[in-house]
Amino acid sequence: MPEIAAPAIIKPRRPNILARMFRTLRLPVNDPFAVAGLLIYLVFIATAVFADQITTHDPTEILYTPSYDLAADLRPGQDGFIMGTTSLGRDIFSQLVYGSRSALLIGVTAAFMVALIGSIIGLVAGYFGRLVDAVLMRLADIAFGIPFLPFVIVLAAFLQPSIWNVVIAMALVLWRDTARVIRSQVLTLRTRGYVEAARVAGSSDFKIIVRHIAPNILPLSFLYGSIAIGWAILTEASISFLGFGDPDSISWGYMLQDAFASQALAKQAYYWFVPPGICIILVVSAGFFITRGYENILFPKLNR
Amino acid sequence: MNIVTKKPEVLVSVHEARLHYQVGGAFAAMRGKSTVVKAVDGVTFDIRRGESVGLLGESGCGKTSMGRLLLKLEDTTGGSIHFDGEELGEVRRHRLKKFRSRAQLIFQNPFDAINPRFTIRATLSEPLENAGIPRSEREDRIIKALELVRLPEPEQFLDRYPHQLSGGQLQRVVMARALILQPEFVVADEPVSMLDVSVRAGVLNVFRDVRDRLGLTAIYISHDLALVRYVCERTIVMYLGRIMEDGPTEDIVHEPLHPYTKALVAAVPVPNPDQSHDPLPIGRGAPDPRNPPSGCVFRDRCPSAHARCASEVPQPRPVGSRLVACHLF
Amino acid sequence: MTEPLLSVRDLRVSYQVGRSFVHAVDGASFDIPKGSITGLVGESGCGKTTVARALTRVIADNAAITGGEILFEGRDLAKLPEREMNALRWRDIAFVPQSAMNSLDPVYTVEYQLGEVLRRRGGMDRRQARKRSEELFEMVGIDANRLNDYPHQFSGGMRQRVAIALALALNPKLIIADEPVTALDVIVQRQILDQLKELQVRLGLSVILVTHDISVVAYICDRTVVMYAGKVAESGTMQAALTAPSHPYTMGLRNAFPDLQGAASGVLTPIEGAPPNLANPPAGCRFKPRCPFALDVCGSEPPVVDVAPDHPVLCHRARESAALRIEAAKTETWMARA
């Protein structure tokens, strides 16, 4: 027997749109780790956006010292190169800054695609059930069977190595987790009285999904999107490091590969490979913190 | 009177309706467990226009399933249901839309039946929107519907969210939503069972009143005969997906014939200190729709069960004003 | 009335919500005689659960007993150190929480959950616990070979029986059951009540049965305590309170119930409105906004009037109750307020 609340006498204020959006997305602003993660993201986003203003050089240009020597293997601070240069005479600092741009691009597009594809498939499968569900979930099973990294490498190599193909390849595999979780959520939402009520009221399936079901799974889509960000950046780094990356774009993975191939370790050029490594770790763990914050909100019992 | 234009007297006609759910899947089947739940299993009855019929029985007897069939929220797996002459299986697209405005459901749990993110205004707008009522007329209709269910000063509720209303108020909103398109047929699925007993009276009175005023044809689902008696002149008693007894409510209250009905009548709580404390004439346990007994489904709890009950399914037979499905009759 | 088993005197319990306080129980007094079943009735939000929980001191984190006494066998439970109180729970006073039947742990068998209480609380070994579990199942009418089943394998009614078995585990003197039959069908409800009554007589238990349904009280209780808005409106024997209700609230509650034995044409009369918000209750009589008999004097705190021996009533007009009862039986009386 539900406890029946005494009727409220106060006339409720309609919360403004921003507050409502925050409530719907349920951003984890109370968890210190998640806040740290959000801050790291903010810094990287700002760096990516203002990369042109921040950088000192063109990251792909081969540079020369004032004395017209090739600016190769310079140490940090030498000749005004903040973090030194690569063996081929490119500015490491500028590469690092531009790397945030591709990391951001990859992370966000992959997250967006994974969340979007996964959510739509999960919604459709869960809501319509029966044959639709069976077919889509078999597809998900197949996607679960695919080894992630090899698949992305093969597909990216097959479709020309480019950032976009890496993103597409990842989305093709990673939608499965999102779809599964959202489907099971939709299965329970579908039995809620108000969903049935909408049907009796004559609402179309599309309207029911958009109005009554989707708002409830939005936080879950965000959660899986935020997981995908880290994965995408890490995957792109691995692929670039293995040499299957987009040769025309500067990413942290590419920097690591470049450093590795130029035997930076032997040259003790820590200034070359440590910063991109740290950046990857920071961004990936920021994603992890945010994810965790989300989980604590969505599944509060997990961390008891 | 012109016979040709006269509407047929029967609004809803149910013939041998079945709703069998497939449950458990392959795993249960391998272990030899039955995987079919016969929620509704060969039910036949007619409802006349303007009639109020109670569907009575314990949890799990298939009352909600029957209601969902009548509203085409579920399709029959056997038999047929006609609404105003149309077979429900064939009602689709714009005819389905029309049907949705003619047949409505009042939900059991008002706390679940309204989207917690929606204001009362948005909740009540939804059916109007779907029926193509212009925006300018909606507010007016909403207020009228809320007045119909006797929610005092309806304006003050429009912008509230469901959690800001009491259970009794919410259930009135649920009723208002069901009535806002002026349906002919309403299924009320235990509409007061989630409410405090003291607010039930108000909701029941509104239901009775509105039904009379709008001339509704109604199905009222409950496990409590006292509630059914308060709103319905006729009662259908169900047990494990089948009809046990069907007849005028007063006759059933005063002289239940079927052994199951007898138990249901005896079990009704009364607010009277001097009442019988005789044990109920029914075996313990709950109806298990996965493994119903052979023959009469009530046989394992029936105090009058005899040999024939195990071998032969009793068919509904007319006994006076009623139909009774029991070998004793 | 003989020496009571439990005597509650001016009990006060408050919840802190933000900076304000909800005085959910605001000066409740009543007695529970030995070997009786007492029904604690009232609408949702009247403080029944809060009283029931306060008696065993299993109250919410934001709640506190702010006054009064709970006398049990000469000790004041309101002031007992937590350690002694803990020793008393299960052994002397057992509590069956609201929807206990849904709070059995789904991952353990019923035997394990019974055994847990018997071994930890009762100091039994495995064999004794098993034997006692079988005994308990037999008592509540479930086949002992179902002990190894998981809660989801039982129907709602059977889970409620298990919850009662759990409460009986250590032979308590008093069982407090919060809405034990509320969510159940009429048949199962009746069977559980019959079982409870049979056990109460057989074991000489005292039972406090919290319910919002006075027909449950009428069926099984010997005594009743009617609560309204954190106060006891009226208490006494069930006969006195139901055949001759003396508080307008009790009269109103009676009207709101359909009676299968009554005339078919009868109209149910609801008490319009809802219990007040206990964060900010009305001054004077708290039932005044809904009471058809309210007078100006009702704006002041009503006195406790003993309309008969062992039948206190909290109402300014308690002495006129015979006349009010006649008025209260008419539907128009209650409609006028709405």
Ligand SMILES: Nc1ncnc2c1ncn2[C@@H]1O[C@H](COP(=O)(O)OP(=O)(O)O)[C@@H](O)[C@H]1O
């Ligand atoms: N969607 C479903 N899938 C499988 N079984 C169901 C489903 N809905 C109801 N049932 C089963 O059908 C039987 C009848 O249920 P229901 O119609 O809800 O009964 P009632 O309303 O009388 O309590 C129950 O045993 C229930 O478990």
Ligand SMILES: Nc1ncnc2c1ncn2[C@@H]1O[C@H](COP(=O)(O)OP(=O)(O)O)[C@@H](O)[C@H]1O
């Ligand atoms: N944990 C809590 N915090 C704040 N208020 C509470 C809490 N529990 C109950 N209340 C309030 O205390 C009052 C009495 O509640 P309760 O004892 O549960 O009543 P009942 O059992 O009669 O329905 C209600 O107004 C309720 O809203």
Ligand code: SF4
């Ligand atoms: S047919 Fe037999 S078992 Fe069924 S109700 Fe009648 S007497 Fe009982």
Ligand code: SF4
């Ligand atoms: S004190 Fe007055 S208002 Fe309160 S119950 Fe008695 S008559 Fe009604």
Ligand SMILES: [Mg+2]
């Ligand atoms: Mg049901």
Ligand SMILES: [Mg+2]
């Ligand atoms: Mg309670």
